[in-house]
Amino acid sequence: MTTDTIDIAPRLRGRPREFDMNAALDEALRVFSERGYHAASISELTEAMSLTAGSVYKAFGDKRGVFLAAFDRYRRVRQRLIDEVLAKAPNAHEKLRILVTFFAEASCGEIGRRGCLVVGSATELALFDEEVANRVGVAFDFDERRILELIRLGQTDGSVATHVDPESTACALLALTKGMRVIGKTGRKTEHMLAAAEAAMKLLN
Template identity: 40%
Template structure:
């Protein structure tokens, strides 16, 4: 069984004890939906038990507490999204093609039903911030990886001629990161795909 990333406590305990009678990916997928809908502080362990189909006792055996389950859910969703994003990026050949793929991927996640589901990175930065240091640090690391990826793609585009050579890679990467995070926030209202596609078109003008 393939396991999601960032599930340290759960994975370690399962290896030391009896085999799990549940699919960890399914548990984390269900918990992501609950946390995205209700937030960390609006979610109870009973909510998570109902969504995952596990007893509260099983949840506490797998995760130290609700905060640990939130961190595992945040890391799992981020890992899944990054893997999907890499697949989309691989369809492009130039730096600009790959950047377009990134923005179109975020646009898809920020419209319709996918937009309503939401993003735990956004939930963490907006709803939790520095109040829960351990959780906030996970979101910060995810955002830094995404910023670094954008810088890398812009530099690739400058080198292959698909992006203007006078573009400031760091500044534009930071701008695109803010833009994509904002798209995820607006996505909670379920905008039409066409609305988000127009945002992508405007964003690409920063690069060409």
């Protein structure tokens, strides 16, 4: 993974001090996912990111700036992980199974309790912050379009039934996968979420 660095303060001899941007944002992600935007304090963020408040303000402007940078980082990392996993599947139906299972497994236990930053942002901030709402909308549109394209590909390669309506089924699977992340905050068991994923796959039969 490429490491991003950013200057935060001059050294005594005039050379800039740097920190690992990705590592800092990953820690901010954890705080925002666990606490939510409003409950996360600057002191919690600076402690998790191993930065001073002054360094955070200089690099990101304010707490909202940290959040937006963390949101973008979260989406980049998640999409790369999903792309890598989907590349291993032999056909579109298996890609869809892997995708739905990915969200099911991310909704279990401690990881599930931590939650999804995109889904959390949709429920906590999207009504009050237009920029966040736009980011959430882009993320949801991307995920739905990916599912839609896989359904259509599956109907072409014969792995998805031709009577399945691509648009409505893509919307249903989007709702199911995002809903998994919501109920995952309650600490659902792995077997329950995997069973839900299997039930969701029946929409493609």
